[in-house]
Every structure is written in C-alpha cells, then in structure tokens.
Amino acid sequence: MTRWAMIADLRACVGCQTCTAACRHANDTPPGVQWRRVLDMEFGEYPDVQRAFVPTGCQHCDDPPCMEVCPTTATKKRTDGIVTIDYDLCIGCAYCAVACPYQARYKTERPTFAYGKPIDSERKRRDDSRLGVATKCTFCVERIDAGLEKGQVPGVDPEATPACVNSCIAQALAFGDVDDPESNVSKLLEENSHFRMHEELGTGPGFYYLWDRKE
Amino acid sequence: MNATRGSFGPRAWHQASWDWRAAANFVCGGAGAGLIAVCGLSSALGRPAPWPTLLGVLLVGFGLFAVWLEIGRPMRALHVFFNPRTSWMSREAFVAALLLPGGVAAAAGLPGFATVAALLALCFVWCQARILKAARGIPAWRQTSLVPLIVFTGLAEGTGLALVAALAHGHPARVVFTLAVLLATLAIVRWLAWLAYRRRLEPQADPRALAALDSASQPLLWAGTFAPTVLVAFVALFTVALGDSGRMATGSALLLALAGLGAIASGMLFKFTLVTRAAYNQGFALTRLPVRGARR
Secondary structure, three states, X not given: OOOEEEEEEOOOOOOOOHHHHHHHHHHOOOOOOOOOEEEEEEEEEOXXXXXXXXXXXXXXXXXXXXXXXXXXXXEEEOOOOOEEEOOOOOOOOOHHHHHOOOOOOEEEOOOOOOOOOOXXXXXXXXXXXXXXXXXXXXXXXXXXXXXXXXXXXXXXXHHHOXXXXXXXXXXXXXXXXXXXXXXXHXXXXXXXXXXXXXXXXXXXXXXXXXXXXXX | OOOOOOOEOXXXXXXXXXXXXXXXXXXXXXXXXXXXXXXXXXXXXXXXXXXXXHHHHHHHHHHHHHHHHHOXXXXXXXXXXXXXXXXXXXXXXXXXXXXXXXXXXXXXXXXXXXXXXXXXXXXXXXXXXXXXXXXXXXXXXXXXXXXXXXXXXXXXXXXXXHHHHHHHOOOOHHHHHHHHHHHHHHHHHXXXXXXXXXXXXXXXXXXXXXXXXXXXXXXXXXXXXXXXXXXXXXXXXXXXXXXXXXOOOHHHHHHHHHHHHHHHHHHHHHHHHHHHOOOEOOOOOEOOOOOOXXXX
C-alpha cells in the first residue's frame, strides 16, 4: 500500500512563506485562503523566549473528521491517504470546517482578487466551481497522479511533488510514502524525533513534525 | 500569540463558519422537536394538541430554513441526504423529511401520527446533539456530555411551550399541572446535565468559551431551573391549599406561564451562545519545540 504523507522539519523552517506563495500560485487560491500556511509562533517570557515556524494545512488524516461529518459524501479519502473534495457534490454547509481540528478548510462565497479587479492570470484561471464550497490542500493530487502515470516518484521527482515541497528554500518540507520503508520520508521519521498535531484526537494525521535528531 | 494551557501554541479563536443561521436550527429545531414530543405524550394520554404540534413543525421548519440560508450552494441542498452512513447532518435531514409531514398529519388529527411524530421528534433532537458532538474541531461541542444537555434542553423548551399553549387555550388545571411538573422535572435534569457537561469541559476548553457558557448558565439556572421549580411548587401548594381543582386561577396561570417562558428563553439563549460565542477551536499545539543549534 501507499500512504502519502508530508513532513515539516521545525528546526529548518525559517518562515519565509515561499511554500504558501507556491501553493497559492499552483492552486490559484483567492486572497485570504492559504491551503499551505506557516504559523509564526512565539513562546515563553523575556528573556527565555523561543520562536517556531510551523507549516500547517490539511493533515490528510487516517480518520478524517471532515469526511465523517460531510452530509454529501463530497469529502472522500483515497486508498493512498489523500483526502479529497468533490466540488460538484459539496453544498457548502461548512460542517467539515468546524469538524476539522486543524482549521484547514475554507469557504469563499464570492470571487475575490488580489487587487480588487481580476488581473489577467486571475481571469484566466477563475474557477467558479470552488465558490460556496469547502476547499483545502489536496497535496497537489493532480501532480502526484500525473507523475505516477509517467513513472515518476512523488517526493523525489519535482514534477510529481506538491508545489510547497518543491519551493521550500530550506528543505524543511518533505513528501513521500510512509508505507515504503525505503522512502525519503520513512528515513526522516526513522532518524528524527517527531510528533503529529493534536494526535490525542485520534485523527491520525498524515503530516509529521520533526523537532530533534534521534539519539 | 500566547501559549495555551498545557502545551505550546497560539491561542484558540472562534469558529467563523456557523453564525446565527446555524444557531437558529439548534434553537428553533430543538424547541420545536421538544414541543412535538410533548404533544405526542399529551395525545397518548388522551389530550391531542393539534395547534402546538403545528407550532412545533413550524419551528423545526424555520430552523431548517435558516440553516439553508447559510449553505454556500443552496440549490444543491438535497445532497444533504447522501451520507446517512456516517453523517449526523444527513440523518437529521432524513428524520426531518419524515418529521415535518408526520407532524402535519398529527396536527390534522390523523390517528397514530402523534406518537410517530413524537418519536421522530426525539430522533431529531438526538441528531442535533450528535451533530455538535461530531464536530471534533470545537472542544465545547465534541463532549459526549453535551448530548444529554442538548436533548434535555430541547425537551424542557418544548414542555415550556406546551405549558404556555395549554394556559393560552384554558386547559383544565389537571392538564396544566401535569405539564408544569414535567417542566420542573426536565428543568432540574437539564441543570444536572449542564453541571456534568461543564465539569468535563473545564480541562479542554478555552477560557473564553467557558466564560461565554458560564454567562449563559446564569439565566439557565435562575430563569430556566430555579424559577420554574419554585413557581410550579408555589402554584401547586397554593392550589392545594384552596382546594381548587377546576380552571386555573389567573394569577396561577401567569406564574406558570412565566415558568414556561423562563425555561424556553434560557434554553434558547444557552444554545445560541454555544454555537455563536463558545465555539472556540483549540488552535495549534506543539507538543515539543524544535531543538536549536543541533546538526540535522
């Protein structure tokens, strides 16, 4: 089996938001919608303070709460772990948005553009099927599927890898098959201490955070 | 950004997906379903209540209409029936599709439909409670202990509405007292359900969510529990003392109407608060902070 997953190395991320920009460019998300966002977190009190940049988005859970609650079956999980939304089925009830513990889902009611009026690229790529429905990170599923058809390896071949991972300037993001013990992500998980967000909720996120090297 | 309790991470923020329209479904739908359930009980005891049943249907219908106004693709609303296998929203829709005509049939006096509508109404309010519980992104909603609280709130509101309707129709004191005692009992059970819910929620919820719920719990205690219980007891003692067993005296009727209105208004306020003011998510939490200066 294949289980696609993403890894964010919290030691490496510098919060440059290049992944956010790359995602927005690749997926043409409107202003305010960030399928891949990077949180800028500060902890502690002066002088003992620390800062962490935390890439987040849809965690493509093993047991996605969004899929369970969806009344339309618009949200589905593929056998490779990717959680998808069928925009033609979704009614935009936003139940998935309140069920998601990762605040990964967005609903845009009307077309919005970066500069008020649409620029050429926004006009060309406008997709009204995404209005009034839930949207979220897809792990760039079209790139993965197209790459696999060409015999490429997602996470290794850039053409078959999510845009955010390709763009990361610090190699903080990695993508691959965690069910393959020889994959890049399996090795990273083996060599490093890691955790998943809100793991206590039993969602089984497909998004891992590295925080230290294993002894 | 401030650290949340027990872990690292930014503060939680309030969900922005469901507003008053979604809240109206829980507020009106719960009260309406509670009313239909009580009317079914009344009918089973030999006193059909067609107009209150119809009012219940209208309330449920209004709640569903309000939530229809909120969805992004209203013309596809029928897709809501596609996932009864796992989604409580789909199940609620199926129950509503049976409850609305069933309630109308009960209001029209068709035999047997009052009981059917009452059972469907109980299913409806149960579905509403489970809708909230299934929302794992909102700590104040995902508690198992919220389910009985929502169910008993709906039933208490419905009984309050039935009591006011019975007073308005000048029903005999025996009927009114039965409803009043049921109201006082449900109000107390609802308060106990609130206490259990509040205790379990404490370690998980954002302090602002707890503050919002606590502020709504004051009307729930005083207007929704204490007042109905005391007023019902007072009117019962007064009536027994006077040996009055016929029509309700005007003063007693007003006091019981107040008891009913208190139970209704406080329950509605609580549910509205739960959806629109206490629905903080849990933010993001890092169980470990990244090690700095270490070789990768």
